[in-house]
Amino acid sequence: MKKLLFPLGISLFCITARSQENQYVVYSIKGNVNIVVNNVESKAKIGTVITNGSTIKVPQGSFATLICNETRAFSLTKPGNYTTSSLKDSCKVGSGSLSSNYMKYVWNEMTKPKGSPEKNRKNYMSNVGAVSRSINNVWIDPKLDTVNYVSGTIPLSWKAFTEAEEFEFKLFDKEAAETPVHSKLVKKKHVDIKDLLNVIKPGKTYYWSAMVKDEDNEDRKMLKYWTKEDYALYYNQLQAPVGASETDAEKNFRLAFVLEEAHFVGEALNHYLKATQLAPENIFYRSTFMSFKKDYELK
Amino acid sequence: MKRPFHKHIVHHTKRYTKHLTKYLYERDTIFATLSVFIFLILLGMIPINFYVLNPMKMALKDFDFNDIAYAKAHKDDNIKGDDRIVIVNSGILDRAEIGFLLEKVNEYKPKVIGLDIYFEGEKDPQKDSILREAFRKTKNLVAVSVAYPTEHEFKIKENYFDDVLPKRGNANLLGEEIGTIRQYTPFEKIGSQRYPHITSAIVKEYNDTAYKKLEKRHKEVETINYMRTVNNEDKKKYQVLEPEDLYNDNVDSNVLKGKIVLLGYINLDPNNIEDKKFTPMNHKFYGKQHPDMNGIIVQANIISMVLDANYIKKMPSWAAWVFALLIGWLHMSLYIRYYLEDHIWFHLVAKLTQVFSVIFFAYLGMIIYDKLKIRVDMKFTLYVIALAVDVIYFYEALVSWMHKKFGYTTIFGHHHAEHGHEQNPHHETTTQEHH
Numbered sequence: 001m002k003k004l005l006f007p008l009g010i011s012l013f014c015i016t017a018r019s020q021e022n023q024y025v026v027y028s029i030k031g032n033v034n035i036v037v038n039n040v041e042s043k044a045k046i047g048t049v050i051t052n053g054s055t056i057k058v059p060q061g062s063f064a065t066l067i068c069n070e071t072r073a074f075s076l077t078k079p080g081n082y083t084t085s086s087l088k089d090s091c092k093v094g095s096g097s098l099s100s101n102y103m104k105y106v107w108n109e110m111t112k113p114k115g116s117p118e119k120n121r122k123n124y125m126s127n128v129g130a131v132s133r134s135i136n137n138v139w140i141d142p143k144l145d146t147v148n149y150v151s152g153t154i155p156l157s158w159k160a161f162t163e164a165e166e167f168e169f170k171l172f173d174k175e176a177a178e179t180p181v182h183s184k185l186v187k188k189k190h191v192d193i194k195d196l197l198n199v200i201k202p203g204k205t206y207y208w209s210a211m212v213k214d215e216d217n218e219d220r221k222m223l224k225y226w227t228k229e230d231y232a233l234y235y236n237q238l239q240a241p242v243g244a245s246e247t248d249a250e251k252n253f254r255l256a257f258v259l260e261e262a263h264f265v266g267e268a269l270n271h272y273l274k275a276t277q278l279a280p281e282n283i284f285y286r287s288t289f290m291s292f293k294k295d296y297e298l299k
Numbered sequence: 300m301k302r303p304f305h306k307h308i309v310h311h312t313k314r315y316t317k318h319l320t321k322y323l324y325e326r327d328t329i330f331a332t333l334s335v336f337i338f339l340i341l342l343g344m345i346p347i348n349f350y351v352l353n354p355m356k357m358a359l360k361d362f363d364f365n366d367i368a369y370a371k372a373h374k375d376d377n378i379k380g381d382d383r384i385v386i387v388n389s390g391i392l393d394r395a396e397i398g399f400l401l402e403k404v405n406e407y408k409p410k411v412i413g414l415d416i417y418f419e420g421e422k423d424p425q426k427d428s429i430l431r432e433a434f435r436k437t438k439n440l441v442a443v444s445v446a447y448p449t450e451h452e453f454k455i456k457e458n459y460f461d462d463v464l465p466k467r468g469n470a471n472l473l474g475e476e477i478g479t480i481r482q483y484t485p486f487e488k489i490g491s492q493r494y495p496h497i498t499s500a501i502v503k504e505y506n507d508t509a510y511k512k513l514e515k516r517h518k519e520v521e522t523i524n525y526m527r528t529v530n531n532e533d534k535k536k537y538q539v540l541e542p543e544d545l546y547n548d549n550v551d552s553n554v555l556k557g558k559i560v561l562l563g564y565i566n567l568d569p570n571n572i573e574d575k576k577f578t579p580m581n582h583k584f585y586g587k588q589h590p591d592m593n594g595i596i597v598q599a600n601i602i603s604m605v606l607d608a609n610y611i612k613k614m615p616s617w618a619a620w621v622f623a624l625l626i627g628w629l630h631m632s633l634y635i636r637y638y639l640e641d642h643i644w645f646h647l648v649a650k651l652t653q654v655f656s657v658i659f660f661a662y663l664g665m666i667i668y669d670k671l672k673i674r675v676d677m678k679f680t681l682y683v684i685a686l687a688v689d690v691i692y693f694y695e696a697l698v699s700w701m702h703k704k705f706g707y708t709t710i711f712g713h714h715h716a717e718h719g720h721e722q723n724p725h726h727e728t729t730t731q732e733h734h
Contacts, residue, residue, distance in 0.1 A: 026551075027535050027538065028539075028544070029549060045548075045549055045550055045551040046538070046540065046544055046549055046550045046551060046554055047538070047550060047551030047553055047554030048551050065535065067380060067535060069379075070379040070380045070382070071376075071377060071378070071379055071380070072533060073533045073534065073535035074533065096373065098368060098372045098373075098374055098665070098666070098669055099372075099662070099666070101371065101372035101373050102367065102368075102371065102372040102662055102665065105367070105371040105372060106658055
């Protein structure tokens with residue numbers, strides 16, 4: 001019996017040690033990170049203790065840094081739902097003791113190959129005596145610097161200088177904001193403003209950018225979502241008769257031109273279309289309409 | 300008949316121990332060891348820094364073997380964060396914004412707020428008055444001051460808001476201008492009064508028992524026991540909050556309640572060196588490097604140390620010298636054995652011993668520092684080991700001259716007569732004769 005007690009004790013100790021629960025505390029958050037405990041979802045705050053069995057929800061564009069067992073910090077940067085059990089590996093701290101780490105260091109230093117720039121060029125060529133000004137792999141037409149949106153389907157488009165399969169579209173509420181209010185991965189090189197209507201609110205200004213997935217692009221373009229009322233006030237001013245008499249086609253063409261200049265892309269499109277329909281024989285109206293559609297990639 | 304393995308080990312251990320101790324009690328070994336110390340003392344008495352153009356010496360001037368423990372042996376990996384202290388980053392806020400931030404922090408009911416920002420002179424009257432009002436309202440605030448030396452004593456620089464900041468402490472840290480910060484003074488004599496360090500003033504408000512312990516130590520200078528840092532990677536040993544975290548209600552109320560809040564500048568970008576200090580936790584522990592730790596984290600480390608009474612004891616100088624003497628003596632005995640008996644191997648053995656002794660004694664010092672919190676100065680020991688080889692030649696020449704002149708008996712006498720031969724076939728006889 002006594003013989004059995006010892007291995008039994010050891011096994012129990014091992015099981016207890018293995019089943020010891022990790023404790024997580026939220027260290028920092030960006031965006032809207034939520035924690036689900038017993039099917040109740042609440043906003044994560046700095047200092048929130050995450051108990052075992054909880055789920056951490058990290059949406060696109062957000063991230064959270066957690067501390068495990070008051071020792072190890074790690075970040076959840078990719079969107080997704082993380083259960084505490086899936087985070088176990090992040091709690092592992094350096095396994096080596098002070099002595100073994102010291103011995104490893106001594107050994108590595110003693111066995112580090114010696115060399116000179118003449119004999120081993122590769123080891124000495126990592127210093128670059130110049131600043132880096134990399135190009136963006138994504139280019140957004142300056143025409144889209146400002147887009148005033150009221151209604152319609154207007155694509156926010158870009159061009160890519162690389163054969164990327166996926167692009168990231170980010171929408172910010174401030175020009176210098178670090179965290180986007182909305183971001184999505186797309187395979188096409190445009191995002192329709194119509195698809196953002198559940199995110200953007202009338203009367204507010206937003207900034208958007210597009211980048212190759214996992215790259216950065218600091219170039220931000222403005223998107224202003226006008227309220228119908230504000231636009232009506234502006235539009236009525238344009239309606240005022242001009243000195244010379246004009247036909248309906250001419251009036252529509254004039255309004256389209258002014259609206260294009262004022263970056264009301266959707267509204268300009270409507271008026272160019274009307275002008276073309278009212279004067280189908282006018283080649284200038286037609287070519288302008290076609291160019292406009294091509295420039296803004298409108299359908 | 301083949302010898303059993305364990306006897307084989309015992310036999311060789313005895314053989315090598317004999318190498319080490321054969322000449323241990325010889326008069327010449329003791330005198331040669333003492334010569335090393337005399338040489339060291341004489342070197343130390345020279346009032347000129349000969350290393351002025353020695354890049355090696357200059358690079359190692361600020362070097363401490365214990366720094367390897369943090370830099371390369373990951374001593375701090377398993378140390379838990381200190382949740383008694385929270386750092387709020389003031390960033391580059393103006394005076395009015397700092398005033399608002401102070402009020403916001405105080406809403407979370409911390410026990411003490413340590414303000415690690417010094418305000419020199421008057422600026423915008425409107426913004427100044429907002430800050431002044433915030434100071435007036437924050438009763439649990441400990442503010443910072445700066446001590447500066449005059450010809451005879453230290454003085455405190457005037458802070459523009461002194462009249463509304465009754466609790467203050469100086470934030471000075473001991474170290475050369477671009478040197479590693481290893482020490483601080485818990486209390487400094489300013490004029491006729493004992494002026495506290497800001498960390499001492501904060502601890503006084505937070506934990507009177509810990510403060511009294513600090514006072515009772517009566518230490519003019521304390522060595523900082525660095526244990527925690529915050530970086531951009533995996534080290535987040537103190538909670539750092541940004542102002543927007545507080546304003547956007549992203550912080551759990553328990554994070555600051557009843558805690559020490561340090562309000563000051565922190566920037567984790569390694570290329571931003573504003574208010575950054577060199578510390579023993581720097582990844583690069585010698586040569587050219589970047590400062591690694593914001594002043595506010597240094598102060599946090601001091602507070603943690605005082606709260607836990609986790610002080611560093613320093614080995615007294617006499618103990619360091621005695622230790623160096625004993626180790627130097629053993630080395631000298633070994634060197635003399637090879638010098639006299641296997642001269643062909645002498646230099647090889649001496650160099651190998653020096654390398655392994657440096658590795659071993661640096662390790663020993665590090666382990667004692669880590670486990671017993673005693674900072675052992677191994678510098679003298681390593682100097683003695685390094686100098687012993689050269690001193691043997693000098694000593695041999697001296698005693699040979701004394702032998703000729705005064706008939707001084709020495710184990711080197713015979714060796715010197717035979718000099719020119721790499722090996723002395725009569726070495727045993729010489730020793731025997733001497734014995």
